[in-house]
Amino acid sequence: MSLKKQDDMDHNAWLKSQDLTAIETAFLTTLIWLDKRLRIVDYLELLETMYYRANLQMPKSHTEQYDLDNKFWYWYPLYSLGSLSIIAYLLAAVSGALLGFYYAPSTAGAAAQGDPTAAYDSMVMIMKDVQFGFMLRSIHRWAAQFMVAAVFLHMLRVYFTGAYKEPREVNWILGVVLIALTLLFGFSGYVLPWKQLSFWAAQIGVELALATPIIGEWAAQLLFGGFTLGQATLVRMYILHVFVLPFVVTALIAIHVGIVWVQGIAEPH
Amino acid sequence: MTDDTTPMTDGGTDDEARTDGGPPATVPPDDETPTWSERKEHSQGLAQLTYQYFERSRREDEDLRTESTYVERDVLGFPTWPHETIRNLAITSFFLGMILLVASILPSHFGDPANPGSTPAIILPDWYLYWSFGLLKLSPINPELAVLGGNIIVSNELYGLIAHGAIFGVITLVPFLNKGNARRPVEEPGWAALGVTGVILAITLAVLAIQNFFPVPLELLFSLVFMLPVAGGVITYAVLKTMREGYMYDLNRRYYMLRPPK
Numbered sequence: 457m458s459l460k461k462q463d464d465m466d467h468n469a470w471l472k473s474q475d476l477t478a479i480e481t482a483f484l485t486t487l488i489w490l491d492k493r494l495r496i497v498d499y500l501e502l503l504e505t506m507y508y509r510a511n512l513q514m515p516k517s518h519t520e521q522y523d524l525d526n527k528f529w530y531w532y533p534l535y536s537l538g539s540l541s542i543i544a545y546l547l548a549a550v551s552g553a554l555l556g557f558y559y560a561p562s563t564a565g566a567a568a569q570g571d572p573t574a575a576y577d578s579m580v581m582i583m584k585d586v587q588f589g590f591m592l593r594s595i596h597r598w599a600a601q602f603m604v605a606a607v608f609l610h611m612l613r614v615y616f617t618g619a620y621k622e623p624r625e626v627n628w629i630l631g632v633v634l635i636a637l638t639l640l641f642g643f644s645g646y647v648l649p650w651k652q653l654s655f656w657a658a659q660i661g662v663e664l665a666l667a668t669p670i671i672g673e674w675a676a677q678l679l680f681g682g683f684t685l686g687q688a689t690l691v692r693m694y695i696l697h698v699f700v701l702p703f704v705v706t707a708l709i710a711i712h713v714g715i716v717w718v719q720g721i722a723e724p725h
Numbered sequence: 726m727t728d729d730t731t732p733m734t735d736g737g738t739d740d741e742a743r744t745d746g747g748p749p750a751t752v753p754p755d756d757e758t759p760t761w762s763e764r765k766e767h768s769q770g771l772a773q774l775t776y777q778y779f780e781r782s783r784r785e786d787e788d789l790r791t792e793s794t795y796v797e798r799d800v801l802g803f804p805t806w807p808h809e810t811i812r813n814l815a816i817t818s819f820f821l822g823m824i825l826l827v828a829s830i831l832p833s834h835f836g837d838p839a840n841p842g843s844t845p846a847i848i849l850p851d852w853y854l855y856w857s858f859g860l861l862k863l864s865p866i867n868p869e870l871a872v873l874g875g876n877i878i879v880s881n882e883l884y885g886l887i888a889h890g891a892i893f894g895v896i897t898l899v900p901f902l903n904k905g906n907a908r909r910p911v912e913e914p915g916w917a918a919l920g921v922t923g924v925i926l927a928i929t930l931a932v933l934a935i936q937n938f939f940p941v942p943l944e945l946l947f948s949l950v951f952m953l954p955v956a957g958g959v960i961t962y963a964v965l966k967t968m969r970e971g972y973m974y975d976l977n978r979r980y981y982m983l984r985p986p987k
Contacts, residue, residue, distance in 0.1 A: 532812060532816065533816055535809070535812075535813075536812065536813040536816040536817055538813075539810075539813035539814070539816075539817050540813075540816070540817045540820050543817045543818075543820065543821055544820075544821075544824060547821065547824060563839075566838070569840055569841055569842040569843075570837075570838065570839075570840030570842060570843065571838065572838040573838060573839065576838040576839070579835070580835075583835065590832060591828065591829060593833065594828040594829065594831075594832045594833055595824070595825065595828040597828070597833045598824050598827050598828040598831070598833075599824055599828075601851075601852075601853075602820070602823075602824050602827075604851075604853040605853070608853070612920070612924065615899070615920050616910050616917060616920055617908055617909070618903075618907055618908040618909070618913070618916075619908075620899060620900045621900060621903070621904065621905070621906070621908075622900075622904065624900070625900035625901065628897075628899065628900045629897055629900075632893065632896055632897050636893065639853065639854060639857070642851055642853060642854070643850065643851075643854065646850060646851055649835070650838065650839045651835065651836040651837060651838060651839060652836050652837045652838070652839055652840060652845050653836055653845070653848070653849060654839060655839035655840070655841065656844065656845060656848040657848065657849075657850045659848075660848065660850075660858075660861070663882055664861070664882055664885070664886060666882075667880050667882030667883045667886060668883065668886060669883065685841065716805055717805045717806065720805060721805060721809050722908070723908070
């Protein structure tokens with residue numbers, strides 16, 4: 457049994473038998489050429505299915521059905537806070553990646569206590585020398601501020617409209633976890649410039665960790681790289697800020713939004 | 726040893742030269758894939774229970790679908806796509822512009838380099854952690870035990886940490902404590918009052934964290950931190966209770982349209 461050429465569909469003959477314009481011929485030729493290699497017809501079917509699903513006549517929402525729109529529209533902005541925090545998160549991610557090209561997480565270079573370190577100097581370099589760098593840092597910072605504010609307000613909206621009730625308890629808990637991680641995101645980012653305020657905020661963090669019974673010293677070593685602040689602290693905060701938290705938070709946001717997608721938006725009655 | 730009719734390990738024979746690898750050595754299991762019901766019959770224990778439950782829940786769905794007509798169906802939420810997504814994109818793109826505008830007109834402050842040798846007069850995190858920082862300044866109400874000669878049981882830092890845990894714990898438990906169909910604050914004045922109390926408490930704790938900026942005696946400030954949230958909660962409760970009467974007529978009308986009494 458060998459690989460004989462099957463009595464295949466002669467697509468080119470079919471193409472010739474059709475009465476087609478030049479554009480149609482070119483399109484079909486390209487399509488056939490690609491389809492022979494990639495079998496895109498399968499994916500086209502998937503796309504088609506998705507297209508029809510997206511364009512189905514949606515069932516009337518509760519709001520439409522009982523004509524609550526006139527009472528409801530001015531709440532719309534509050535319903536977009538979740539997506540605002542995602543947009544701000546994306547903006548912070550993009551500007552943060554660009555900042556990461558120039559930032560150096562190092563405490564080297566300080567001859568005496570209180571001298572600028574490499575991390576501090578790289579921030580100064582970003583703000584003074586890098587083209588568009590000042591704006592870049594400003595955007596990153598303000599995107600973070602907006603994200604935290606939006607996340608807090610989002611939680612308040614969910615609380616006061618009772619949107620956490622019955623089918624949505626899991627998502628509420630996920631949201632609480634996301635808020636905690638967002639705050640950790642902010643805290644680790646606050647430490648990175650290694651200014652006075654960064655240093656002493658981290659100092660309070662270490663003291664808090666050490667005050668925790670049983671796991672305290674372990675947590676201090678894991679998060680801050682020791683009991684006193686230094687190079688290890690800065691690198692750990694950096695890795696937390698640019699590697700660990702982005703993956704974890706992005707994954708949790710995806711699950712959070714996925715659940716919302718499946719369950720629909722809760723409406724006040 | 727090798728003769729032409731002996732099947733090779735790949736399932737074919739050696740009678741013709743192969744360049745295509747021959748037929749697959751194993752039969753694809755397509756036809757033998759057990760059906761749903763076969764799998765259910767063969768399984769036991771937890772797997773069987775799982776299949777049984779899935780069967781039940783699918784039947785439940787189907788019954789619901791056949792019994793209810795479209796118009797009377799309870800709509801629990803409106804669709805995320807496309808309604809909500811499109812509206813959100815419109816509103817958030819405005820906010821995206823706001824972020825860029827604010828970033829360009831309010832550049833961020835940049836302080837002195839870190840100096841482990843000198844503690845600054847004011848240590849502060851970013852604004853969104855003020856409430857958390859305020860919780861660490863609750864040492865005046867850290868209970869002292871008379872038995873221990875007025876010694877505190879837990880350190881002030883641990884006391885602050887426990888306060889954090891308590892707050893996050895309560896917030897996490899909210900969906901399990903407050904059940905039912907009520908959606909609007911007027912329907913549950915107590916829970917709305919609790920929410921307002923929490924919001925004001927977060928603000929007053931933030932003020933406690935930046936107490937240096939307020940020319941108020943610390944004792945008074947500390948009292949206000951706890952009095953104001955309670956006052957806010959009571960006022961909210963009173964206002965919502967008063968509004969409730971007026972709202973209930975309207976709400977009842979809508980509820981009856983949604984779930985007609987049987």
